[in-house]
Amino acid sequence: MYPAPIARERPGARAYVMAPSGESLTYAELEARSNQVAHLLRERGIGPGGTLLLVLENRLEWPVLVAAGMRSGLYVTPVNWHLRAGELGPLLAEAVGDGASCAIVTSARCADVVAEALREVGKPALLLSVDAGGDLEFLGDAVAGLPETPIEGELLGARVLYSGGSTGRPKAFRQQLLGVHPADAPARHAGLAAKLELAADTVFLSPAPNYHAAPFTFQLITLSLGGTVVCLDRFDAERSLAAIAAHGVTHSQWVPTMLLRLLRLSPEARARHDLSSHRVAFTSGAPCPPEVKTAIMDWWGPILHEYYGASEGYGHTYVGPHDALAHPGTVGKPLSGSVHVTDDAGREVLAGTVGKVWFAPGGSVYRNAGDAGADLRSVGDLGRLDEDGFLYLVGREGHTIISGGVNVYPTEVEDTLLTHPAVADAAVIGLPDPEFGEGVAAVVELTVERAGDVSGAELIEYCRERLAGFKAPRRVEFVASLPRLPTGKLNKTLLRDRILSGDSGATGEGA
Structure with missing residues (x-):
């Protein structure tokens, strides 16, 4: 990001706007x-x-x-x-x-x-x-x-x-x-920027904390191109819509939890804001549940894109709106290089088989220091490829729950919980169980409106109606907020340690 040439050509163009205050540069x-x-x-x-x-x-x-x-x-x-x-x-x-x-x-x-x-x-x-x-x-x-x-x-x-x-x-x-x-900096994520149609006329809404990988990266890209960043001081669902309307936002970046909170706005709140300028939205940070994608595109039209990549920058996949609807749950295909899924011995597995996800890096010059040497790199995610080469994530290595000898992938259970109208955020972890080895446990943050209004038993039954019985949580704890890493992802290691020590910050429990 180098403002000098843009300042020479368009000195009065807006570079950065804070919302809702309207302060700008x-x-x-x-x-x-x-x-x-x-x-x-x-x-x-x-x-x-x-x-x-x-x-x-x-x-x-x-x-x-x-x-x-x-x-x-x-x-x-x-x-x-x-x-x-x-x-x-x-x-x-x-x-x-x-x-x-x-x-x-x-x-x-x-x-x-x-x-x-x-x-x-x-x-x-x-x-x-x-x-x-x-x-x-x-x-x-x-x-x-x-x-x-x-x-x-x-x-x-x-x-x-x-x-x-x-x-x-x-x-x-x-x-x-x-x-x-x-001035000679190579373009950042040029392939992804092209897919998302980022350009000098982009007005990009950044509603997440700036220290997260995606807001930091896409602000750099937008400002490198001479576009405008509209940055929320903190995320709020309706203020996000107000910012889109007030500043003529063309592009926006979200995480799935934000999209859920947008969907839970009342019809009256949605209708108060003109979103006609908004032509591209994209989500990252965690796989977006298919139901959430469908609901957002029913509202906004087919404008929701998704990409998957880690802070380590080893590789990225991308899926556009139409492929996302045709392949529910996918995080797409690689934009550069290739994606591989292997078993524990490092052998590639057949399509449809869950294994460890690896990236063969493409030609990006923005590599991490010390990355030279390895042909394949992984951040420990688990997933599967379908016959068409689309990648589906199921969880993290080390977070897979083995209950009664059967693998339970937390992402699937979390996605189900997040569709419940009372659930604002959810983490699913494995806890010691004398009969099954590990039991499925859910730690849930409720919406402000429904706090204290739903029981653990209700959420367990909700999952049982939508998932195989062995995947449903056996235990639910409610917390005021879930711990997150600097990347914005759930800190399940810390959460599990807190629960096992009895220091989870639980506000209630159901079984």
Whole structure:
């Protein structure tokens, strides 16, 4: 993402808009402010190969900081700002303690947690807040009077994203620094961008936290093309529709839980907002239940696309609206390279057989540092290919439940639970069972409207009516919220440990 050429050609074009406040940046403003931050970083010793770590909510400073890092040869590293100090500490330690220069930018809301986490790991070369009045140096004061023109020797930076890994502990995946000028940056996900018709006239709604992989990536793509990002300060179903109408949004990105909450809006709430500008929507982050896709396209028309890929960036699949309806449940075919499904011995299995999913990487230059060497790469997902080559995901390696000698794949049960009108979010895990080895357990977050209004027994029966009996949960616990990884995916390892220790935060239970 390099705003300079767009600022020259269309200085007054909108680059970034915060919703619902309407605060915005033109490309000329984004160019000037990101240059000032780049000068600050250079003056404070944060040189190429260093780290710019963002512990920050969705706000207008976000694209300025990202653009500054991406034009300064830095590793731009967004971090989940909801983390507590004990969770944040290991992430900061890796950035501060690796011997490279590091700048951390945070906000008044997160400053105390950042300070507590840093007590154990040491201070970075530069620590700033986007808010004035606190104990930290204020970004606005730090850049005052600095040049609004580019630094000398601009270099393309790289993104760092965190994956949960097999243990649930976040692991950093750094894309390689390419050593080129930002103006010469290769297109990101060019095949996917073409499928989604992203272009200079795109107005992209980003309703999710910016530290998640998909919002971060698609904001970069949109701004690289000269489009407009409309960023929600936090997700809310009706405010999302209001933003589409108010800003003429053409493209939007969602996770399945968001789509469910949109579908649960009343007919009156849906009708209040003109969505005629909205021509492309896409979902990622977790497989989207077929019923949800169908319902969204009944409402919006056949505009919902889906792609599957991991934060590690090993590969991606894509499915368009019409193929999604013809092949319910698929996450599509690979956009580049190839997808393989193998058994435990590494042998490819027949179509229709569940196994471990592997990507043979395509030709993308945006590879992670240290990725060279392996022909096939996996993130531990389980799935199957059909006769036409479409991929279907069924769960994660290590999350498969073996109950009475039979495999139960949590994704199928979770998808069923999520169709219940009282369920806002659900995680299905295996717990020790003296008779069956493992028993199927569901941990459920209810909607605000139905909290306390549905029993575990009701949800168990709901699943039994729609699934084979052995797949239905034997136990249901209700929680106020489910733990998630920095990627946005459910942290089932942590959840299972909490339940086994009796510290799940359960608000009720049913069997």
